[in-house]
Amino acid sequence: MTDKIALDAAKKLAAITAVDQWVTEETKVVGIGSGSTVVFAVERIAERVWKDGALADIICVPSSYQARLLILDHNLTLGDLDRHSKIDVYIDGADEVDNAMVLIKGGGGCLLQEKIVASCAKKMIVIADYTKKSLRLGEQWCRGIPIEVSPQAHVPVKLKIEELFGGHAELRVALMKAGPIVTDNGNFLIDWKFVAKREYNWDEVNRAITMIPGVMETGLFVDMAIKCYFGMADGTVKVQNK
Structure with a gap:
């Protein structure tokens, strides 16, 4: 591994760390966000279900059509808010996270459904690579x-x-x-x-x-996320708390 790992490797580190800490045997319903980092989170959940034999009864509620396909492609149990409106934990990415844990989301266009699913969760956990971390909004994300x-x-x-x-x-x-x-x-x-x-x-x-x-x-998510996991360039994971 080089001194600076690839962005996908950083995303995967953040996703695996967050899933292993927040998706446990006590987790019954997990909300699935959208975007490239969430792909690694779903892969890790599926690995826990099918390879490790854990999380057998977990239900996954999607926040977009992309998330729905990810759940189905990994043979996980698909849920919806009609039947599972109380979500234990919601895992999603972000386009930018500032020092006060205010998020910009919606670069992929799924902000409305993401916020609906997030609002139904007891806890919202963010996973991202190191390029998404800022002291103030607009430092890293310039697309508005x-x-x-x-x-x-x-x-x-x-x-x-x-x-x-x-x-x-x-x-x-x-x-x-x-x-x-x-x-x-x-x-x-x-x-x-x-x-x-x-x-x-x-x-x-x-x-x-x-x-x-x-x-x-x-796409402003204010006072919603309680913790953010950043996969860093040096191969570590940095945790930011609300």
């Missing part, structure tokens, strides 16, 4: 805060956010198809690039944006 909106409201929402908080908000456009990205819920995404180095009260910002008519949810 994702906001899921009703299609007819994307222009009014964009203008209102810019009026309230400055910066620039833009509709997220697809790369491999014509037109905007469409979420699993049939909505559009706005990415708000807030003013760099400006002091924001993210709890107040999140609440204000959520109250704008047409906003389904924001």
